[in-house]
Amino acid sequence: MLLRGLVWIALLCWLSAGASAQTVERDEELKRLLSQAVASSDSFTDKYDAEAWLMLQSGKLARFIKDPQKRLTVLKAVHSEAKRAGLQPELVLAVIEIESAFNRYAVSRVGAQGMMQVMPFWKHEIGRPEDNLIDMMTNLRYGCTILKHYLNRENGHWAHALARYNGSYGKYWYPEKVLNAWQRWR
Numbered sequence: 001m002l003l004r005g006l007v008w009i010a011l012l013c014w015l016s017a018g019a020s021a022q023t024v025e026r027d028e029e030l031k032r033l034l035s036q037a038v039a040s041s042d043s044f045t046d047k048y049d050a051e052a053w054l055m056l057q058s059g060k061l062a063r064f065i066k067d068p069q070k071r072l073t074v075l076k077a078v079h080s081e082a083k084r085a086g087l088q089p090e091l092v093l094a095v096i097e098i099e100s101a102f103n104r105y106a107v108s109r110v111g112a113q114g115m116m117q118v119m120p121f122w123k124h125e126i127g128r129p130e131d132n133l134i135d136m137m138t139n140l141r142y143g144c145t146i147l148k149h150y151l152n153r154e155n156g157h158w159a160h161a162l163a164r165y166n167g168s169y170g171k172y173w174y175p176e177k178v179l180n181a182w183q184r185w186r
Helices: 002-016 028-037 047-061 068-085 089-100 121-125 136-153 158-166 173-185
Strands: none
Touching: 047 068, 047 089, 047 173, 068 089, 068 136, 089 136, 089 158, 089 173, 136 158, 158 173
C-alpha cells in the first residue's frame, strides 16, 4: 500500500513537471515487452569487433569508472542489452551518462533507480516485484526495453522517444542532453 502511494506521488510530481496524462497511461505493449525481455546473448559478431569497440569505449568511460575491469563489465553488459533490444549501444551509454553518470546505485528524487533510472512501478506492472533495479543487468534489461518501446512508438524519432523515456514529453532539454552525449560516444 505504501509503495502504491509512493508511485502515485511520483506520478503526480511527474505530471506537475509537464508530462501529459497520455504519457502516464500504463502501456500494455510496454508491459508485454518488459515481461518478455526479463528472460534472453553474446552481442558481438567477432572477436576483433569486440576488442575494438571495448577498447574505444573503455577510454571514454574511464572518466566515470576508474577500474578497467569494472569498465569492461559495464561495457559488455550495455552492448549485450542494447543489441538485444535493437538499440545502438552508444545511445544507451549516452542515456546512462545523463541519467546517472554510471552510478548503479543512483535513486532519483521521484524514485527512479539504477544506471538507466527505471521507475519501480514497472516491476509490479509486469508481475515481478522481486526484481532488483539496482542490479546492473536487470536495470539495463528494463531500461533498454523501455527506450526501444518508446522509439518504436515514436516511429524512430529520437527526440520524442527520449522525452517519453524521461517523462518530459513536449520538452526537449533532456533529448538535447542525451543526443549531445551520444556524439561523444560514437
